[in-house]
Amino acid sequence: MNQQQTYLSPHSLSQLQTLPDFASPRNIFAVVDDSAYRNSGAEAVLASFWKAHRVTTFTDFRPNPQLDDVQKGLTVYQQAQPDVVIALGGGTAIDMAKLISGLAGQENPLLAIYGEEDLRPRQTKLIVIPTTAGTGSEATQFAVVYVDGKKYSLDHPSLLPDIAIIDPQLMATLPPAVTAATGLDAFCQAIESIWSVGATDESMRLACEAASLAYQYLPEATMSPTPESRAAMCRASNLAGRAINITRTTACHALSYPMTSSYGIPHGIAVALTLSPMLQFNSEVNDIDCADPRGPSDVRQRIGLILKALNASDVQDASNRILKLLKDVGCPASLSEAGITSREQIDRIIAAVNLQRMHNNPRQTTPETLVDLLYV
Ligand SMILES: [Zn+2]
Known part of the structure; x- marks a missing residue:
């Protein structure tokens, strides 16, 4: 099983910019729950971090991952050609980032969702920053996606995030x-x-x-x-x-x-x-x-x-x-x-x-x- 690095302490979000991955400017694809970003206080901590890198932000998705939102995200991802993916938000934002980064290498993402084709190893590093305490999605190799109202669960080692940054401070106002x-x-x-x-x-x-x-x-x-x-x-x-x-x-x-x-x-x-x-x-x-x-x-x-x-x-x-x-x-x-x-x-x-x-x-x-x- 893939190993994951976990940072869990008050204000651990500020450790993001000190990770060796960001010693030089990177091409980041950020899957962000907009309201969680503003309400959690992450905005103030990350403002200078985003400026130091080339960032494509994807916020256009609804609660509980929907296939058409994942497809929209995949299009933006392909255009951006990122080398690292960062998710910030609750279970939905994290699952969206797992799905987009995990499905990006598939010729036909739908076959992987239906379980008819194995997932290929993820091409990019995945860093997740939860803003709720409960789904545990930052620590699992699962992702849920709804296709025409039907729930599909993907379960594959390549969906496990590489790094989880869990900052209880982000949940202070939940x-x-x-x-x-x-x-x-x-x-x-x-x-x-x-x-x-x-x-x-x-x-x-x-x-x-x-x-x-x-x-x-x-x-x-x-x-x-x-x-x-x-x-x-x-x-x-x-x-x-x-x-x-x-x-x-x-x-x-x-x-x-x-x-x-x-x-x-x-x-x-x-x-x-x-x-x-x-x-x-x-x-x-x-x-x-x-x-x-x-x-x-x-x-x-x-x-x-x-x-x-x-x-x-x-x-x-x-x-x-x-x-x-x-x-x-x-x-x-x-x-x-x-x-x-x-x-x-x-x-x-x-x-x-x-x-x-x-x-x-x-x-x-x-x-x-x-x-x-x-x-x-
Ligand atoms: Zn549950």
Whole structure:
């Protein structure tokens, strides 16, 4: 796997200009979320940096990467012929930069998006600067793109950024709703990574620390942020991203995509809504329905690590703690509180579930077990 350099500390953004890559003027393609750039304070830090290089800035894209925006970006990229790509923004800006730089070397980018052709190694260096703490996109080799409303996930080592610069200072002015939703995404990634069938010793080490940090600091980072709580959430998000880069996500993510696309529930809230019921469900794994070749006792042992990260005495206590966390950060704690109340809505979510992610769940599910879990 490619190695990544990570700079994570308050004011680490100022280290960008001191990287050896920028000792002489470079031809930079910058994928920038315009409002994040202005609101995060990055503009003031980077003004002199941009002047020292030849920069083509691409800002013309909508939230959640869309194919036509990626194609627009590819055209601008080809004209610019850059030797380094810098992304600044939330998950969308980072995914856009991964997609544009990753697809630029393909003869037919669409075939790579559809998974019919392997990605070629990226030609340019990719440096990413997140302005939210939660997607972990800076630490993963995944990128999402929507084609005619359908979601495609690319998963390839050449999409992993070379350098991540994570500066908690850039998140100082994030509104509570964004802090809560993105932080819950990191929290869920961490928990799902621990019980994932792909869990390894390394991923569990990363994910346990991420889960415990997010659990401890998300309420403060959301409701009365301090530099300490912002920095802790940056670290939680980065660790969770690195963990799911190894394990991939599971049932909560699988169920979340239709909640977001059909009912407009923000991604981080959509994943968190099923975390508590899924913890209870997975903890009851048995010999017959265990999807992890290591067996149910191994899964239960890892669920024990989740309880430890949440300081919980048992599964019921951990479930209650998750629900309390959701309430404490001002988010709905159940599907019905999020406006999903009818059996028909739940059936539609289950019918559209992402099976690839579902197969990473340690306990097998059926449409019937999912209805029992979600329709309460
Ligand atoms: Zn997520």
